[in-house]
Amino acid sequence: AQSVTQLDSHVSVSEGTPVLLRCNYSSSYSPSLFWYVQHPNKGLQLLLKYTSAATLVKGINGFEAEFKKSETSFHLTKPSAHMSDAAEYFCVVTSGDSNYQLIWGAGTKLIIKP
Amino acid sequence: SQTIHQWPATLVQPVGSPLSLECTVEGTSNPNLYWYRQAAGRGLQLLFYSVGIGQISSEVPQNLSASRPQDRQFILSSKKLLLSDSGFYLCAWSVVGQRETQYFGPGTRLLVL
Numbered sequence: 001a002q003s004v005t006q007l008d009s010h011v012s013v014s015e016g017t018p019v020l021l022r023c024n025y026s027s028s029y030s031p032s033l034f035w036y037v038q039h040p041n042k043g044l045q046l047l048l049k050y051t052s053a054a055t056l057v058k059g060i061n062g063f064e065a066e067f068k069k070s071e072t073s074f075h076l077t078k079p080s081a082h083m084s085d086a087a088e089y090f091c092v093v094t095s096g097d098s099n100y101q102l103i104w105g106a107g108t109k110l111i112i113k114p
Numbered sequence: 115s116q117t118i119h120q121w122p123a124t125l126v127q128p129v130g131s132p133l134s135l136e137c138t139v140e141g142t143s144n145p146n147l148y149w150y151r152q153a154a155g156r157g158l159q160l161l162f163y164s165v166g167i168g169q170i171s172s173e174v175p176q177n178l179s180a181s182r183p184q185d186r187q188f189i190l191s192s193k194k195l196l197l198s199d200s201g202f203y204l205c206a207w208s209v210v211g212q213r214e215t216q217y218f219g220p221g222t223r224l225l226v227l
Contacts, residue, residue, distance in 0.1 A: 102213065
């Protein structure tokens with residue numbers, strides 16, 4: 001069965017410093033992986049996705065993630081945090097058991113300090 | 115462009131009362147439709163998905179049901195709400211065959227008292 005673990009429930013960084021949100025997955029096949037972002041009082045939005053092409057994936061708002069099969073990781077990074085990045089971030093993996101199921105991590109709340 | 119609407123935004127209901135949450139999509143045809151529940155501190159749990167009118171699949175057993183009476187309308191219902199039904203409910207759609215990219219509505223916050 002597939003699963004996703006987001007290692008930190010909260011991450012706090014100062015504006016202008018790098019962001020690292022960690023995600024590890026477990027899958028018995030080659031999954032697709034995604035990061036979604038949920039801003040306060042707004043809906044969920046796809047940030048980026050990995051679907052077996054280049055292992056370094058660039059998304060919106062300067063975020064990127066690297067798929068590392070040997071480490072079963074898909075960490076999200078950004079070189080310099082902005083106040084507008086404050087949101088909750090979800091790591092997601094496709095389910096091999098269902099053509100429609102996505103397996104969601106518990107989320108990481110990113111806090112940006114001025 | 116495509117838009118997805120959900121209503122109501124917030125709902126407070128007594129235990130044992132019925133529920134009807136509505137979701138509509140504009141600007142696309144024959145979408146896949148999804149209902150999720152998001153609990154605080156937890157990820158999204160897929161409740162139902164639909165690939166066409168009248169076609170509903172349930173991922174988990176529960177007190178809720180879903181219907182798709184029209185191509186771009188998806189309804190989440192319950193005959194008798196339980197306290198445990200409280201949560202944040204999200205509707206989403208995707209292009210057929212592209213489950214990876216789902217577009218979410220603004221959500222409905224349901225509080226059952």
